[in-house]
Amino acid sequence: MSSENGQGGGGAEGAPPEQLALIRESVRDAKVPRAKPRTWRGAALAEELPVARVLVDKGVLHLDRYFDYAVPAELDEQAQPGVRVRVRFGAGRHRVREGRREGGGLIDGFLVERRAESDYSGPLAALAQVVSPEPVLSEELLGLARAVADRYAGSLADVLQLAVPPRSARAERRVSPTPPTPPAPPEAGPWARYERGAAFIESLASGGTPRAVWNALPGPRWSEELALAVAATLASGRGALVVVPDGRAAARVDAALTAQLGQGRHALLTADAGPEKRYGQWLAVRRGAVRAVVGTRAAMFAPVQNLGLLAIWDDGDDSHSEPHAPQPHARDVLLLRAALDKCAFLLGSWSCTVEAAQLVESGWARPLAAGREQVRRSAALVRTVGDGDLARDEAARAARLPTLAWQVVRDGLRHGPVLVQVPRRGYVPRLACATCRAPARCLHCSGPLEARDAGALQCGWCGREEAAWHCPECGSFRLRAQIVGARRTAEELGRAFPAVPVRTSGREQVLDTVPGAPALVVSTPGAEPVAEGGYAAALLLDGWAMLGRPDLRAGEDALRRWLGAAALVRPQGDGGTVVVVAEPTLRPVQALVRWDPVGHAVRELADRAELGFPPVSRMAAVSGPVQAVAEFLAAVELPPDAEVLGPVPMPVGPAGRPRRTGGPPPGEQWERALVRVPPGSGSALAMALKTAQAARMVRGGGEPVRLRIDPPDIG
Structure with missing residues (x-):
């Protein structure tokens, strides 16, 4: 990632052409030969590594890069990588006086790196303040956040807002306890009911990194089984993280972990805890005082040290999908973490999603289920x-x-x-055959058919009308809702x-x-x-x-x-x-x-592979006002194998009601287009959409266009 001067000037290698033009214009009167900064307004700078590379808290795509600032000598000791800082930012309000920039409002950021020199050739603004000497952004967390931002065509700052909770000074002043000694390896317990359950627990306890899709038996023991997997991981001297869909599930796992490990040996990260308590728990995890974490969606970024196990329960629950930009899904974030940290992974549920079936079919994970006789005895x-x-x-x-x-x-x-x-x-409800109940789908793209005015049928994806629909399963011409x-x-x-x-x-x-x-x-x-x-x-x-x-x-x-x-x-x-x-x-x-959710998921996966549906394909939704969507699709340079479906009208939001997340404002007509790419092109699609959106933001003045990678409600 390229760096910039703290006020938006200088070497933005890899930026869009329009952005480069604005940057060059903003600094044309302030260019000086590249030099190692020594003073700022007469004040001495740090002797060693006087340049701080900062990620400013501006969640806009055209500012998704690092900015260089000078480190004053009085902040040298506190200005360490990972701390929160405040800097002056805002190119639109700056003017050059005597070779230095002035003005701009203070904005929060993270100090990412200390350097000896800057890539920018002009004068550098200085760090205004180190908010706290507590290093909250580690290299591992920064790498994960960057991977998530790239996958979802979002900004790094937006991801870090989800990953790092707001600061509480009182929580930082508390002294974290000494990390407890690892517990003894547990017995398999209820895991013995599964064909490979005992071997899974033994592998975790011995430092292994098994990856499993777990089809849990019915009954209340799933939380106890998760607690045993965590205990086995802790016995190997490593940490464990469990993500559940809601507070009720978190409370059950919390009680099971307390019964298994004792008080104070794990952290519970949920929104119900309140900002100060939650930040205190998060700090205990970051400092290494606690090695086990259970929490809801936001806990997917918890900075567990020496991570040995990542587990998620009921990944099909829509609570795992983050509503804030860039809207990542907890399952995908944990999969990225498992790959980056090379640790064990456990996806468990009474059911089985198509994504889970794909993990097993690809060989990335192995199935962990009970035999049919055991299922019949339990269900x-x-x-x-x-x-x-x-x-x-x-x-x-x-x-x-x-x-x-x-x-x-x-x-x-x-x-x-x-x-x-x-x-x-x-x-x-959607439309279906009145005789055999097969869903009514478009013959062109297999999207869902919807009833429009005067009884006409239209595809909800590509917008094509279907004048002579008949059921491909039984031949019937009648529909029902x-x-x-x-x-x-x-x-x-x-x-x-x-x-x-x-x-x-x-x-x-x-x-x-x-x-x-x-x-x-x-x-x-x-x-x-x-x-x-x-x-x-x-x-x-x-x-x-x-x-x-x-x-x-x-x-x-x-x-x-x-x-x-x-x-x-x-x-x-x-x-x-x-x-x-x-x-x-x-x-x-x-x-x-x-009681065969795995068989259902496998058959669903085969059907989606034949029709080009996710997760076999990757999709992105582009939504916004009609003209804005048309302009965006005309400007974006999509991968050669991309297919655009639509755009089609979105439901108009009722006047006077709050706007739903991702939906049109009340009373306005928006359209949505779907962009589909085959396996292997998902990263290229995300990069193309992100680049086009950044260029659009630089130009400014246009109506908003919203992007969502892997939308959960494609119809």
């Missing part, structure tokens, strides 16, 4: 109610509760609580059992646990509380509302949600039963009945 019995059953069921037509579901609830309430999973409001009535279904269910207490868990209030006494627990997907002793039964209602979402991952996500609820039910041997209301012939439903 509940799964029964289905399809459309044909509902049509013949008088009870279902009268009360929207199938007879089988009513019987299972009645029997389950005799022995304990019953879970009812109801899709939350806002699920919008499911109407979601989840809230009404939950109310009907409560009235069907008036003598039983009803508890709800959802957006307004999410329950963590419920007692083991008989009760109906109505929950939206992902908010299911854990029942003491497990649920006696579970109902998974309105399956078409989940399978019919306009999303490439609808089937995968529906299966993940179902498995997450079914995993909380007692095993079949203890009477546990799950009823799913969905067409039994569909692939996700069959995978649930067989």
